[in-house]
Amino acid sequence: MAKLSKKQLASLQKKLARRPKPAWDQAGPAVREEIMSLGEDYKEFLDQAKTERMAVQAVAKMARRAGFKTPGSKTAGRKLLVPYKDKVIALAVLGRRKPSAGLRIIGAHSDAPRLDLKMHPLYEDQELAFLKTHYYGGIKKYQWLARPLAIHGVICRADGQTVQVHLGDDPADPVFTLLDLLPHLSRKSQGQKKVSVAFEAERMNLLLAGLPVDSDQKGEKVKLAVLQYLNRKYGVVEADLISAELEIVPAGPARDVGLDRCMVGGYGQDDRACCFSAVRAILGVKNPAVTCVSLLVDKEEIGSDGSTGAKSRFLEQLTATLLEAAGEKASYLNVTRALAETRAISADVNAAFDPDFPEVHEKRNAAYLGYGVTLTKYTGSGGKYGASDANPEYLAWLRKVWDRAKVPWQAAGMGKIDEGGGGTIAKLLAVYGMEIVDAGPALFNMHSPFEISHKADIHATVKAFEAFFAAGLK
Ligand code: MN
Ligand code: MN
Numbered sequence: 001m002a003k004l005s006k007k008q009l010a011s012l013q014k015k016l017a018r019r020p021k022p023a024w025d026q027a028g029p030a031v032r033e034e035i036m037s038l039g040e041d042y043k044e045f046l047d048q049a050k051t052e053r054m055a056v057q058a059v060a061k062m063a064r065r066a067g068f069k070t071p072g073s074k075t076a077g078r079k080l081l082v083p084y085k086d087k088v089i090a091l092a093v094l095g096r097r098k099p100s101a102g103l104r105i106i107g108a109h110s111d112a113p114r115l116d117l118k119m120h121p122l123y124e125d126q127e128l129a130f131l132k133t134h135y136y137g138g139i140k141k142y143q144w145l146a147r148p149l150a151i152h153g154v155i156c157r158a159d160g161q162t163v164q165v166h167l168g169d170d171p172a173d174p175v176f177t178l179l180d181l182l183p184h185l186s187r188k189s190q191g192q193k194k195v196s197v198a199f200e201a202e203r204m205n206l207l208l209a210g211l212p213v214d215s216d217q218k219g220e221k222v223k224l225a226v227l228q229y230l231n232r233k234y235g236v237v238e239a240d241l242i243s244a245e246l247e248i249v250p251a252g253p254a255r256d257v258g259l260d261r262c263m264v265g266g267y268g269q270d271d272r273a274c275c276f277s278a279v280r281a282i283l284g285v286k287n288p289a290v291t292c293v294s295l296l297v298d299k300e301e302i303g304s305d306g307s308t309g310a311k312s313r314f315l316e317q318l319t320a321t322l323l324e325a326a327g328e329k330a331s332y333l334n335v336t337r338a339l340a341e342t343r344a345i346s347a348d349v350n351a352a353f354d355p356d357f358p359e360v361h362e363k364r365n366a367a368y369l370g371y372g373v374t375l376t377k378y379t380g381s382g383g384k385y386g387a388s389d390a391n392p393e394y395l396a397w398l399r400k401v402w403d404r405a406k407v408p409w410q411a412a413g414m415g416k417i418d419e420g421g422g423g424t425i426a427k428l429l430a431v432y433g434m435e436i437v438d439a440g441p442a443l444f445n446m447h448s449p450f451e452i453s454h455k456a457d458i459h460a461t462v463k464a465f466e467a468f469f470a471a472g473l474k
Contacts, residue, residue, distance in 0.1 A: 023372040023408035023456035024262070031459075038280075038462065039264060039455035043254040045276045046266045050169065051152045051247045052298045052308075055110040055272060056089045059279050059296065063091050066283045071325045078287075080325060082318055087298040087308040090318050091282045095291040099322045100334040102341025105293045105434070106281065106465055107310070107425055108274035108348065109300030112267070113137030113447045115144065115204065115248035121241055124223035127212065130205040133178075133248055137301030141199035143448050145180035149206065153246035155236050163234040168251040175251040176206050206248055250449035262370070262455055269451040271300065273458060274347035274440045281465035290343075291322060292469045300348075300425055310425035315339070315432075340433035343394065345468055346426035347461075350374045351414050352442035352452075360420075365413045367442035369452075372408030372460035375399070376438035379414065381421025388427035390437035398437065398468070405467035408460045412442070439464060 004012065013019075027035060049055035060083060068081040068091055078094040087110070095104075115133040123130055135141065150168025157163065168175045181190060190198040212221030213228060230236050254266025278294040285292050295318070299309030306312065319338050320330035328334055352369040353361045367374040377395060380387025402409050414422060430436050441457035 020368070020371050020410045021408070022368075022370045023454075023460050024370060026372075026406075026408050027456065035455050035459040036261070038459050039256070039261075041280075042273075042276055042455070042458050043256075043264055043266065046254040046264070046268060046272055047169070049110070049272050049275065050150065050249050050268065051114075052087045052110040052112075053154065053245075054152060055275055055296065056083060056086060059089050059091070059275065062279060062283065063089075071321050076325070080322070082321060084314055084318075085308050088296060088314060090293055090295045091279065092291060092293045092318075092322055093282060093285045093288055094322070094326050095288045097290055098328055099291045099319070099326050100328055100338045100341075102290065102343065103293055103319070103322070103338055104288075104290045104469060105295055105342055105344040105429070106274075106278040106347050106468065107295045107297060107344060107429055108278045108440075109271045109298065109304075109310070109425060110275050110296040111137070111298050111301050112249075112270060112272065113139045113301050115139075115149075115206075117241070117244065117246045117248070119242045121246075122208075122223060122226060122238065124220040127210065127222055128207065129209040129222045129226045131176075131208050131248075133201075133204045133206055135201055135204065136247075138447050140195075140448065141201065141204065142180075142195070144204065145178045145199070147177065147449060148175035148251040149177055149248050150175060150251035151206075151246055151248055153244065155234060155240050155244040155246070157236055157240050158243075161235070163236065165234065165246060169253075176208060176248070178204050178206060257452055264453050264455060264458070265445075265450050267449050267451065269443055269453050270349045270446050271347070271440070273349055273443070273453055273461065277440070277458065277461040277465050278347050280462045281469055284466060285469050288469060289472055291326070293318070293322070294465075297425060304425055304428055310428040315429070336432070342432070342434035343397075343468075344429055344434050344436040345465065346388070346424045346429065346436055346438045347440050347465070348376075348424040348426075348438055349440045349446060349453075350376055350412055350438075350442045351446055352444050354444060360415050362413070362416045365411075367410060367412035367414075369442055369444060370454040370456055371410045371442075372457060373402075373410075373439055373464040374442045374457075375409055375411045376413065377411065379421065379423050379426065379438060382418060386421075386423050386427070388424075388430045388436060388438075390426075391435060394435035395437060397471075401467050401471040402464055405463065405470075407464045407467055408456070409439075409464060 048058040069076040118132040121131040250267040257263035257265040282294040304310040353366040378387040378389040444452035
């Protein structure tokens with residue numbers, strides 16, 4: 001055989017090999033404009049969705065504006081909105097095919113790593129008031145010290161009233177912070193320790209206030225001044241803090257990152273990037289062949305346990321509701337059939353290859369920032385323990401769907417095999433027998449107060465989810 005010419009080699013490469021390209025390079029002028037304008041909507045969503053409750057509220061608002069209604073209501077049509085305990089929400093569009101023949105689900109999680117408050121959080125020390133925190137999810141504790149923080153959440157009073165608390169994100173608000181040691185004095189207490197022990201959870205106390213109530217008497221007068229403020233503003237007393245869900249999160253809005261503004265920096269992008277993308281995708285669904293569902297669940301960051309996590313039976317109840325709305329019998333058989341015949345995406349983020357820490361990644365199987373939505377066949381750790389390993393038959397269908405729709409996508413694992421690992425809700429939905437695989441944008445700084453995404457990846461994720469909803473069965 002004759003030696004291949006330069007042109008022949010290139011054409012053979014193109015025909016046989018796969019080489020992912022940056023999503024921006026694949027985009028024409030119109031798509032580039034779309035990428036940047038979607039970035040604006042995305043930042044706005046992140047700012048509104050600082051907690052899972054706020055995410056659910058923001059999504060419900062978007063959905064209602066787009067004509068989604070609660071099932072059972074008089075005006076309910078084929079676009080349905082199903083909230084659950086204020087911390088989970090599902091948006092569904094009924095398809096032409098019966099739901100019992102299978103659904104199409106995109107599942108993302110609306111919770112993000114943060115600091116919660118303890119049950120007895122408020123105390124006074126050295127004429128200053130503090131709140132004791134309890135971290136939620138996998139955080140690197142030092143990233144949360146000495147930075148502006150906000151408080152969002154609810155306090156549920158014994159009289160049955162729930163009051164909303166939002167402090168620190170309105171530019172007119174004060175912010176709060178956790179104290180850290182000055183470098184001049186931290187040589188022993190932090191500097192000589194391993195990072196894992198140098199920063200202690202019990203020292204993560206939120207600096208809240210410093211002025212006392214006016215009195216010549218002794219007593220915890222700053223703590224009392226805080227209680228007086230809370231009582232005047234929210235009508236609460238100290239005992240109400242036991243029945244509160246107040247979350248400490250980074251204060252301030254999401255920002256453009258980079259001279260060219262191609263990236264978004266901000267808190268909670270794991271996994272609100274996928275919440276945003278899943279919701280954007282379903283808002284545009286019209287008269288689908290298969291019933292489409294975007295489901296946002298809570299508690300993923302602490303193992304998906306509890307009534308609002310993916311391990312709860314909410315999905316079965318949701319499926320029964322959809323069967324009923326479509327005029328089918330919500331029998332056990334129909335519910336289990338519908339779920340077993342479902343095709344799903346576990347929408348979650350992956351880690352982008354970090355050029356400053358190349359040693360933790362396996363460069364041939366890493367996700368790259370800006371290379372489009374990342375398809376992750378399996379998660380887990382070590383010898384695939386705890387993994388939901390997607391079926392190749394299903395992957396073949398999905399990549400065909402994406403290629404047809406010209407979605408920029410890449411396939412990647414997370415990190416070197418024995419470096420660490422992580423899981424998603426994929427395995428919890430897979431128990432029903434549905435086909436499911438992980439997909440979402442790759443991030444830098446995952447789980448930090450300032451996570452970084454690429455606007456072209458967010459755009460690609462929305463496009464990937466739209467194509468998934470729109471695709472036929474073949
Ligand atoms: Mn996640
Ligand atoms: Mn996470």
